[in-house]
Amino acid sequence: MYAPAKLAVAQGNTLTLSLGSSRDIFFHPQTHSSISAMAGASASENGSALCVLMLVIMVLCAGGASAQLSTGFYSSSCPGALGAVKSAVQSAVAKEPRMGASILRLFFHDCFVQGCDGSLLLDDTSSLQGEKTAKPNNGSVRGFEVIDAVKAVVEKLCPGVVSCADVLAVAARDSVVALGGPSWGVKVGRRDSTTASFSGANNNIPPPTSGLANLTALFAAQGLSQKDMVALSGSHTIGQARCTNFRAHIYNDTNIDKGFSTTLQAGCPLTSGSGDNNLAPLDLQTPTTFENNYYKNLIGKKGLLHSDQELFNGGATDPQVQSYVRSQSTFFADFVAGMIKMGDISPLTGNNGEIRKNCRKTN
Numbered sequence: 001m002y003a004p005a006k007l008a009v010a011q012g013n014t015l016t017l018s019l020g021s022s023r024d025i026f027f028h029p030q031t032h033s034s035i036s037a038m039a040g041a042s043a044s045e046n047g048s049a050l051c052v053l054m055l056v057i058m059v060l061c062a063g064g065a066s067a068q069l070s071t072g073f074y075s076s077s078c079p080g081a082l083g084a085v086k087s088a089v090q091s092a093v094a095k096e097p098r099m100g101a102s103i104l105r106l107f108f109h110d111c112f113v114q115g116c117d118g119s120l121l122l123d124d125t126s127s128l129q130g131e132k133t134a135k136p137n138n139g140s141v142r143g144f145e146v147i148d149a150v151k152a153v154v155e156k157l158c159p160g161v162v163s164c165a166d167v168l169a170v171a172a173r174d175s176v177v178a179l180g181g182p183s184w185g186v187k188v189g190r191r192d193s194t195t196a197s198f199s200g201a202n203n204n205i206p207p208p209t210s211g212l213a214n215l216t217a218l219f220a221a222q223g224l225s226q227k228d229m230v231a232l233s234g235s236h237t238i239g240q241a242r243c244t245n246f247r248a249h250i251y252n253d254t255n256i257d258k259g260f261s262t263t264l265q266a267g268c269p270l271t272s273g274s275g276d277n278n279l280a281p282l283d284l285q286t287p288t289t290f291e292n293n294y295y296k297n298l299i300g301k302k303g304l305l306h307s308d309q310e311l312f313n314g315g316a317t318d319p320q321v322q323s324y325v326r327s328q329s330t331f332f333a334d335f336v337a338g339m340i341k342m343g344d345i346s347p348l349t350g351n352n353g354e355i356r357k358n359c360r361k362t363n
């Protein structure tokens with residue numbers, strides 16, 4: 001007798017398909033009927049049963065793509081990679097603390113456009129329109145030189161092994177840690193895109209004028225919940241914003257502390273075009289320390305961006321903000337969960353994409 005086809009789905013989405021021989025699945029009547037039984041079809045529907053089985057395999061494989069990321073991906077191919085990223089990020093942040101914020105934001109802006117694939121890092125060429133000049137990024141994103149420097153160290157260590165997308169993911173974690181935030185195991189194994197999306201950068205990344213519903217929708221479009229959105233927004237406990245992004249909030253909105261807006265207005269003139277690039281800290285007290293101060297600001301109506309204050313403005317997310325004010329460890333736990341989820345957004349794995357030699361250009 002031929003052994004019947006066995007389909008076993010093991011833990012972690014690894015698909016194991018063991019067959020007696022390829023002949024079995026196509027020709028043996030008993031195998032046919034067992035496939036039919038699995039697919040819930042009658043013996044006379046063997047052709048469609050096979051299609052259903054193939055569909056199941058395709059779905060499982062697609063679902064398993066992100067499961068290929070793992071914390072140990074480079075442990076034999078480049079054991080020194082993560083340590084090298086960490087020390088390079090540590091020295092960059094020691095030199096300029098804001099750099100930690102800038103790197104964290106790069107990761108967010110990368111992941112929200114065709115997944116965490118390093119697309120943001122590509123420079124414009126005559127044949128490729130990159131993301132750097134899209135509205136949310138233009139004149140705003142920074143830290144590419146640091147990513148280049150980190151990548152150069154890693155390339156020296158293990159040429160052609162570690163992707164730019166992974167360098168960015170690990171550097172984002174190390175940035176948070178360097179500024180006093182929580183740590184976590186970064187899943188790696190992403191590959192780099194050969195494309196970028198200017199329109200994706202314009203459409204997917206939330207603008208600071210967003211209301212709560214729009215913020216929630218733009219995160220939902222990436223598979224992230226409203227809870228993830230509120231937790232990840234705690235990133236605004238570090239870094240700076242330009243006057244052009246908070247002018248309307250400090251002059252027009254009423255859900256803002258009066259003393260706070262008056263202070264900010266001194267550095268951000270009402271007339272647009274004047275002082276557009278003047279900076280203010282997203283967290284007025286501790287813009288280089290990663291803690292739960294952002295949420296304390298929101299409760300005090302001291303959110304710098306309109307979108308920040310939307311998270312505590314009498315709506316559904318108020319209780320979550322309050323819980324993070326009460327418990328920094330709850331914030332840290334939810335932030336880490338959100339970062340891991342964000343890092344899982346449609347990674348390129350297997351033979352998809354490439355390992356760029358230079359993060360600014362395709363190979």
Ligand code: HEM
Pocket residue numbers: 098100101102103104105108139140141142206207208209210215229232233235236238239240241242243245282305307
């Ligand atoms: C919830 C929706 C979000 C909006 C509307 C938003 C918007 C902004 C804006 C307008 C700035 C200032 C940019 C400038 O003026 O040049 C900024 C800075 C920043 N954002 Fe967000 N952001 C959001 C979510 C996030 C998330 C999820 C992260 C990270 C996981 C993040 C990390 C940062 C950091 C660290 C900075 C400071 C960067 C620096 O100092 O270089 N933001 N954000």
Ligand SMILES: [Ca+2]
Pocket residue numbers: 237238283285286287288289290291293294
């Ligand atoms: Ca802070």
